[in-house]
Amino acid sequence: MSKMSRSESSPVTVNDILAMKRRGEKIVALTAYDATFARLEDEAGVDIILVGDSLGMVIQGCESTLPVTLDDVIYHTRACSRGVKRALLVADMPFMSYQASIEQALRGAGRCLKEGGAHAVKLEGSARMAETIRRLVEVGIPVMGHIGMQPQMVRIYGGYSLQGKGEADAERIVRDAEAVQEAGAFSLVLEKIPLGLARRITEKIAIPTIGIAAGPDCDGQILVNYDLLGLADQFKFKFVRRYLELAREIRDAVKEYGEDIRSGRFPSAKESFD
Ligand code: KIV
Numbered sequence: 020m021s022k023m024s025r026s027e028s029s030p031v032t033v034n035d036i037l038a039m040k041r042r043g044e045k046i047v048a049l050t051a052y053d054a055t056f057a058r059l060e061d062e063a064g065v066d067i068i069l070v071g072d073s074l075g076m077v078i079q080g081c082e083s084t085l086p087v088t089l090d091d092v093i094y095h096t097r098a099c100s101r102g103v104k105r106a107l108l109v110a111d112m113p114f115m116s117y118q119a120s121i122e123q124a125l126r127g128a129g130r131c132l133k134e135g136g137a138h139a140v141k142l143e144g145s146a147r148m149a150e151t152i153r154r155l156v157e158v159g160i161p162v163m164g165h166i167g168m169q170p171q172m173v174r175i176y177g178g179y180s181l182q183g184k185g186e187a188d189a190e191r192i193v194r195d196a197e198a199v200q201e202a203g204a205f206s207l208v209l210e211k212i213p214l215g216l217a218r219r220i221t222e223k224i225a226i227p228t229i230g231i232a233a234g235p236d237c238d239g240q241i242l243v244n245y246d247l248l249g250l251a252d253q254f255k256f257k258f259v260r261r262y263l264e265l266a267r268e269i270r271d272a273v274k275e276y277g278e279d280i281r282s283g284r285f286p287s288a289k290e291s292f293d
Pocket of ligand 1: 050069070071072073074111208231241242243
């Protein structure tokens, strides 16, 4: 009997993600916000689907992720859960849904699993979130950490700048990685840090690192699906590789649809009922 491809195999668990690092297998992660994209990405063999708070920008048209609410994330996670059969589905905890207290984090993350159908949650935070992560894991909620450039800190940074440039800042980020691992996270997003620092962290910790704008040496990579597909074409980021130019294709298709209506070519007799 032929070996099953990974896209046909059983649902991905957090233990599978940890084992992938031990085997040196790269982890494929991508965001999704609705059932259709989640289904297509799942069918294409993505290992981790993240319902990112980036939905604030690509779905809601906000300038940052800060306005996103827990209800928004739960709504989109629930939609994605209907499209996912195999991938590990991770809900991103939005700004001020977990920072106020450990109790707030427990209640919010619990809702992501119970109401959203998520298998795990992600939260931004350095060593200062370690206790929160520990409590979430203790009650049965797997956590993905997120360090380096943390978009929810945009008002402190004053922009989305590269983090970990100087030795002291790099050391701080290494300590953050160790603290998040020690607290029990099963994986760690490294965002917008120099590639040498990402390599150093990846070699140092046992849990998988998932990079975005962090170079090729992380254990896995993640992108915002709208960037990868060329849907958010108002932005062009150095770290994004566009595999499609969907924005252009959509504009062209919709223009053609409009021309067909205006000229009377749509609908045809075949597209109508007798
Ligand atoms: O919100 C998001 O989409 C993210 C990923 C890009 C890591 O946090």
